[in-house]
Amino acid sequence: MSTPSKRIDWRKHLTSLLILIAFAACALLLARNLSAGPGRPQTDDIVLVVPDNLGQDNRIYVQAWEDAALEEGVRLRTMSASDFVRHGLNGERVFAGVILPDTVHRSMTTALVNQISQFVQDGGALMQVYDAGILNEKGFYEDGASRLSTLAGVQYGFYSTLGEKMASQATVYGQPDAMVDLHIPPGRWIVSNGRAVLSGYGQDMLQYPTLRTHGDYAGKVLLRSEDNSVIAGERTVGKGHVLFVNLPLTYLKLRTDGVLMHGFLSYFASHVLEQPRLSPAPQGVGGLVLNWHCDARICIDATDKLIEDGVFKRGPFSFHITAGPDQRQFGDGLGVNLAHNPAFAEVVHGLMKQGHEVGSHGGWIHDWFGLNVTEDNQATMETYLQKNADAIEALTGKPQTEYSAPTGNQPEWATRWLDEHNVKGYYFTGNIGQGPTRTYRNGRRDAHIWSFPVQTYGQYATIEEADMAHIPEAEIAAWLTSLVKFTTESGEIRLIYFHPPGAVRYLHAIDALMEAADAQEARKRFRWHTITQMADFAERREKTVWQTTSERGDVRVTAENPDTLNELTWLFSADRYAEPRVEAGQASVVREGNNWRVVAGAVSKLTIAAKLKTGT
Structure with a gap:
């Protein structure tokens, strides 16, 4: 049996131990408070x-x-x-x-x-x-x-x-x-x-x-x-x-x-x-959407020349057609007349087999519709949107999923009409310089449809405008190839558009664009997309729920998507982060320029962690 003096010694040791534990707990709490204090964010929001x-x-x-x-x-x-x-x-x-x-x-x-x-x-x-x-x-x-x-x-x-x-x-x-x-x-x-x-x-x-x-x-x-x-x-x-x-x-x-x-x-x-x-791009790889507008009979021969030149072996591209028999006004006979032009219909079917997406270029009579459609005449003009949509569906065997407005004139009611008819994306002459976006106009936002702003060269967007302004072809070629460089290096998506007759006039510039894209595509640093493809990707990407947290020198990204995270990509600065680690789910990690690129596989959940480099 222990003596009283021994019991007192034991209590002293216990008291000292409790004081030591309390001190350690306080130190740990202080350290945690300091880590959550100024200069040490717990989240990257x-x-x-x-x-x-x-x-x-x-x-x-x-x-x-x-x-x-x-x-x-x-x-x-x-x-x-x-x-x-x-x-x-x-x-x-x-x-x-x-x-x-x-x-x-x-x-x-x-x-x-x-x-x-x-x-x-x-x-x-x-x-x-x-x-x-x-x-x-x-x-x-x-x-x-x-x-x-x-x-x-x-x-x-x-x-x-x-x-x-x-x-x-x-x-x-x-x-x-x-x-x-x-x-x-x-x-x-x-x-x-x-x-x-x-x-x-x-x-x-x-x-x-x-x-x-x-x-x-x-x-x-x-x-x-x-x-x-x-x-x-x-x-x-x-x-x-x-x-x-x-x-x-x-x-x-x-x-x-x-x-x-x-x-x-x-x-x-x-x-x-x-x-x-x-990243806004699948696999974090930048690229271009090339939107062709075929709005008149003169487009047909020009399209043939572009096919002969090998342009349409690339892509996929978005090819939009104004389908009626007239172009400038009723009865002029200058239109494509898609329903009664089996030779051109066969050409379009050939483009579809190569993977190009066929869409609608407005309201049946290109110039007349573009010059006359307003916010106040929906009851009259939506008939022509429907006629064109029906002609495209009769040719392709499926409802139209993409659209471009003649002369770029798109009243707000036309956007709502497209949205109600399940069109996924449209080319847009606002928000110049942006990638695919939800457009705001006059304090209102597009509901579900994606807009694809056109890219311009200064005040010009089409080659016909450049031609009328006597801009040298070499200058246009330099601009087009610079867009390939821009999208490649930034990992961004942008849209450009041409009319086949104008493109034929600047065929060397078009060839320069294609060759620049070919070179980067071979290095897996560039991709062509259609409006429909990118709208589908943007819609799925938008459903992704993800967050970042910071703890003990690690930044952790957790992500979840109800469908799949496949091809969604997170970019980490290589200057700030060590090589990311995949802690849950499936993803590939590669170094691309100044970024680590983490590309998700076909999983619905993903966790990525990357250690902050010393001094960052």
């Missing part, structure tokens, strides 16, 4: 901070950002201003980056501005857009510069001295490398006086709403205006980073100019935060 009183009528502004994030493969969630302030009260930071959007979040409290500043100082990343926070909580401009000028790195918003002149319409330019980093393809910008200037269909140099800036910029300038205002720049602030974008991205996207919102959102996630991103 980006937060869109919106006003507390955001009403249902303004929900469209948030949805535009959410759609852009889905399409760019970026993790984004929305948080109210007061929730953001509360999240920072204890110093924790459970997300990697913050976006302050334009238009919808002009008025901000001083508490929010201070919390945002602290977030950046402690290691967070901020994307500060245009007029965000330019008004105080009472809805008034402050004296002097905007309160967020200090974070932006340049003074702006001098309403007290400039009034309405604090804003202007400006031509925007940068360097070609900056445009490519923003996923803006060549042609959407043109080189003028050694600078890459943003352009658009019908106008060589576009002007954008900007806020005048004053003083030097302490950081890397991405874009400027002709009055030397800073239009976009990035800089280090404290332990964090700020991307300042002096353009109304939300406003522009809602008015069919979304390429800038998409480009800067992708840049913020990929270049500033170096986050994993879900």
Whole structure:
């Protein structure tokens, strides 16, 4: 039996042991708290901070950002201003980056501005857009510069001295490398006086709403205006980073100019935060959709010449037909007359056997329909959409799945009509420079159908326009091959379109395009797609639920799709991450340029982990 003195010694040892365990527990808790504190995000999500009183009528502004994030493969969630302030009260930071959007979040409290500043100082990343926070909580401009000028790195918003002149319409330019980093393809910008200037269909140099800036910029300038205002720049602030974008991205996207919102959102996630991103392309391999428009009888001989040249041995392409007997007006007999032209029908069947997709090019009589269709004459004009759709279905044996509007004229009712008739995608003359997207027009979003914005060369989109402007064929060839280079290196998808008669006039340029694509396709770095193929892929990709978490130096991606994850691809920066590991599911991992490319197999669930490199 133990003596009393021995029992006392045993209790002392036990007490010491309990104190040691408690100390260790406290140390572990402290370490965990530190790991969740400033500079150590537990998730790679980006937060869109919106006003507390955001009403249902303004929900469209948030949805535009959410759609852009889905399409760019970026993790984004929305948080109210007061929730953001509360999240920072204890110093924790459970997300990697913050976006302050334009238009919808002009008025901000001083508490929010201070919390945002602290977030950046402690290691967070901020994307500060245009007029965000330019008004105080009472809805008034402050004296002097905007309160967020200090974070932006340049003074702006001098309403007290400039009034309405604090804003202007400006031509925007940068360097070609900056445009490519923003996923803006060549042609959407043109080189003028050694600078890459943003352009658009019908106008060589576009002007954008900007806020005048004053003083030097302490950081890397991405874009400027002709009055030397800073239009976009990035800089280090404290332990964090700020991307300042002096353009109304939300406003522009809602008015069919979304390429800038998409480009800067992708840049913020990929270049500033170096986050994993879900590629927009199958297997992460970039490519082009080539949309042929056959709208008149003269198209037939030109198509034969392109077939003889071997153009249609490539692809698959999207081949759209205006099927009626007339082209410019009723009774002119200049149309394809598809139902009564067995020779051409046989040619089209041959294209289908090669894998090309046949679609509808509008409303039965190309020029007449394109010039006369409006928002107010649906009852009259939808008849011609139906006639053309019926002719295509009679030829192909299946309902039409893709569409292009004659002269690019597509009223909103026509888009709704296509959606109701299960058309998957349409070529579009808005959102120039973008890949496949959900289009917003006049504050409304397309319901289910995907739009495929056409790519332009400055103010021109078709070879016929280039021909009329006397643009040398070598110049067009250089642009077309640069699009192959752009999609190959960026992993993006874009659409270009031709009419066969115009293509025949620039056949050497078409051959140069095909040869450039052949070379990259042989290296498995480029693919042709049809509108239908890419719409199907985009629809399936959109159903994917995925998230990222960070723990002990690992970033982990978990993904799930109700159908299959097959060919969906996650990109990891090779500068920031070691080679990713597949922890669950099936996927291949390859190094491509500056990225690790993780391509999912035919599974419905996937887990990928990648270790952060030392110092990142």
